[in-house]
Amino acid sequence: MYYRVLRINVENGNWYIKEYDGNEIIGPVDLGIHIHEELKTWEKDVFDPSNAVIIGTGLFAGSKLFGTHRLVVVFRSPESRTLHVAAMGGAAYRFIGCGVHAIVIEGRSSKPSIIFVKGNENGVEHVKIEYIDPEELEKIYSGYGEYIGAYALQKYLMDKYWDYIYSTKARPLVVGPAALKTVYGAIVSIDIDFNKKSFIIGSEDFAARGGAGSVLAQAHNVVAIIAGGNWKPQLPKDLIESIALNELFKRIAGKDFVSLVNEATVKYRYDPNIGAGGTFGVNYPHYRELLPLFNFNTMYLPKHIRKKIIDILLENFWKPFKEETYAKGKWTMTTCGEPCPAACKKIWRGKKLDYEPTNGLGPYIGVLELDKTAKLVDLADQLGYDAIVAGHLVAWLFEAVYKGLLDPSDIGLNDRPIMDPMIMNIEILSKNAELAEILLKNIVNHSTEVLKIIATKGIRMAAKYLDEKYMDRIKKIGVKFEDLVVYLPYGDQGYMTPNFYWTPGFLLPLAVTGKYWTNYTSTFTEPEEFAKTVAIRAIKEYEIENAGLCRFHRGWAEKNLSQLYSLIGINIDIDKHAKSMYQKIALYSIKAGAKPRFLESEKAKDVILTLSVEFNVSEWMGKYIKDREATIREWWSRAGKAFAQQMELSQDWIE
Structure with a gap:
């Protein structure tokens, strides 16, 4: 082959x-x-x-x-x-x-x-x-x-x-x-x-x-x-004839192929326990209080307050999707463009809604109305944005205006957005949608000097520029621009914003992040224990991506991928191969001066810190209270070193 x-x-x-x-x-x-x-x-x-x-x-x-x-x-x-x-x-x-x-x-x-x-x-x-x-x-x-x-x-x-x-x-x-x-x-x-x-x-x-x-x-x-x-x-x-394919999987997996796929893709097709499917349909009722909302500011709230916010969100944001997308006799869904029984693309009023873009341009920026969010997602899609980073951009700039680091006019707005999750009033928050629409267009159009820098230099370098430009405002308010946005730094200039999950998995010193090449569960464990799970997922996700496989099919594919490769004449240890290729990405990062660095955003640090409180890990909570900065650095460094050891990266991967 x-x-x-x-x-x-x-x-x-x-x-x-x-x-x-x-x-x-x-x-x-x-x-x-x-x-x-x-x-x-x-x-x-x-x-x-x-x-x-x-x-x-x-x-x-x-x-x-x-x-x-x-x-x-x-x-x-x-x-x-x-x-x-x-x-x-x-x-x-x-x-x-x-x-x-x-x-x-x-x-x-x-x-x-x-x-x-x-x-x-x-x-x-x-x-x-x-x-x-x-x-x-x-x-x-x-x-x-x-x-x-x-x-x-x-x-x-x-x-x-x-x-x-x-x-x-x-x-x-x-x-x-x-x-x-x-x-x-x-x-x-x-x-x-x-x-x-x-x-x-x-x-x-x-x-x-x-x-x-x-x-x-x-x-x-x-x-x-x-x-x-x-x-x-x-x-x-065996791979191009349906009958032969089913017989193949009966031999190697004990079930016909279609049955195996249907079992592995329940979440993405339709979960009867929830009454919905797809990432949008499942994630909101599944993750509930662990969802990052309002630019991650909900992580600072006690659980009973977050529960109230989620109840409002489920009733006014998720329920309309469930009721209309899964209306009796006319489910509105399709595939990504290839034949697939999962049909994971769920359509609401003519717009495909997946969790990440919808959360990023909805609750993450303080918009709790689905129709307004769908309109914003469609705008970002048509303008050709990465919708995940678009959510981070809008939320970051909204909070900078809300806290007084920026005037609305600095980013071409004529009003102040609201970024307080305690304001549980959908109508009051609705103006955020109108302002987000203006802002998404303004960034592309370089409508102001500030937005031109943000558009062309990226979030991290733009934050440093704004720190200098508005030094007086920073001194008055006591917070830097980078402290209001979550990202992992790479080298002197690079960075990557995380996917919308409350987890340390996107903020560890990984060669590739902003993708699911990690453990993205919302949890808090000993750093070495967590790092082992990250390394396993990094290898498996590399294999899935390199095979051109949709990760929604990982449930059946990971177990059978080696045997599928052997059918086309490729007989290698795919785990060993994936690890060696990941090492090459890490070596490239070193040559490019783009190794991951310790977190410089206070909010990014808090993503890790607050999880120890959420899961009542008393030993680490005590350490945080005593010395927050040193404790975060300890957990991050230990996790990073354990990951590097698992992946057999160079000794200087973590400085």
């Missing part, structure tokens, strides 16, 4: 195909690490044209295995300043037809460019590049076909190149204005109904974390990729 790769230089239009031995490169993350090592991209600026964007599938793409058509993107992040991985569901189902497992984009186009790749039964038939004038692109982003931003660009491409898209059954990958104007840009793709020449609502997805779209747009001047065709990778009968 070979991993087939198309390398394109968009500066001169040259391209070639290379095949990598499947026992060395077994997936897109492996390839991304290899390419970035080869190019020594740690030596260059993050927006240098050498910062290759690797977009690829796993080796099981094209099979009948559910969940194996995730499209994975590897790049050097303008946020963390080290290697990062982002992925979108379902897009590889169309992409694999282009004739290769992965495309590598290098060089910088002189004009905004669109890459076309067409595959036939023998592989890649042709590669071409077309251009779009910047003025025309700006006009499209402003509004086309009832959409704006990335959605408008995809609609424009569908209208202009429909014959090509239809004949190749391609699913365009595009970027929005957030990718061109900020470091928070996503790569966006919406699946297409080829019979109706329209979007399939709910099947939109995003390779977003870390700013993948920003690198594609700003390092390479590529705004769209249209890749498809009828190439089919050669896979064994």
Whole structure:
């Protein structure tokens, strides 16, 4: 089995195909690490044209295995300043037809460019590049076909190149204005109904974390990729015929494949104990008082107060979703774009709602009305933001205004948002939604000097800039800008904001964070004990991502992945392989000057501290009371060293 790769230089239009031995490169993350090592991209600026964007599938793409058509993107992040991985569901189902497992984009186009790749039964038939004038692109982003931003660009491409898209059954990958104007840009793709020449609502997805779209747009001047065709990778009968696949799983797992998948994906399809499914449907009633709301400020409140807030949230925010999405006889849900019984994409009033974007642009910024939140998520999606970081941005700036570190006019607002979770009045809080809509647009438009810095430098460097600019305000109020936002620092400039879970798992010294390559449960244990669970998940999540597998299928996939690889002629210890590749990411981080550092945000430190109180861990609570800073550093350092030991990282990983 070979991993087939198309390398394109968009500066001169040259391209070639290379095949990598499947026992060395077994997936897109492996390839991304290899390419970035080869190019020594740690030596260059993050927006240098050498910062290759690797977009690829796993080796099981094209099979009948559910969940194996995730499209994975590897790049050097303008946020963390080290290697990062982002992925979108379902897009590889169309992409694999282009004739290769992965495309590598290098060089910088002189004009905004669109890459076309067409595959036939023998592989890649042709590669071409077309251009779009910047003025025309700006006009499209402003509004086309009832959409704006990335959605408008995809609609424009569908209208202009429909014959090509239809004949190749391609699913365009595009970027929005957030990718061109900020470091928070996503790569966006919406699946297409080829019979109706329209979007399939709910099947939109995003390779977003870390700013993948920003690198594609700003390092390479590529705004769209249209890749498809009828190439089919050669896979064994057991993986491409449904009857044979079911027999295979009866042998290796004791159950037919569909039954195994249905059992493993209950949460994402429909949990009868909750009466809902999907991450949005399950997380709110499951995590309840452990949900981070109001820019993590709810973690400072006693549990009985948080319970009241959650009760309000469940009644007014979650219940409307449950009642309408699961209305009798007309469940509104779909898949990410590949055949899958989980149908995890739940649609409410025409908008797909997943937990992270909805929480980030809802309760996390003080908006407790679902209709207003859905509108904000849609705006962030169309502008082409990473919706998770968009939530952090808005919450951070809202609290900075609320506390007096910023005037509303500093960020183009004409009113002050409310960021006090004790104000349990939905109507009073509703103005936050209106202000968030203005702010999301203002960041992309660089509407003020402050927002231009925030858009182009990233949260951490912008916070340092604001600390200097508004030193008098800081002295008066007694809090710095970085103290109001949660992130893990990398080197002198990099950082990564966490996913929306109250856990130390996203704030440990990990080579890759902001993703689920960690233990993200809300718990507090001895640091060494917790670190062991983080190391296990880092290895397993690497394997799932590298296989192009949806992590919603991890329940069945992790147990059977080695045997599935053996079917295609790859016989390696995948745990050992994943650990060795993770070590390479860590070594890259050292070369790039982007090792993780101890927390510098007081709120980030509190994420760890407050959990010891939440779970009544008396020994650590006592230490915190005696010496807060030293105790947090002790727990963090011990956990970090234990993780480094488990992963066999270099001795200087933790300083």
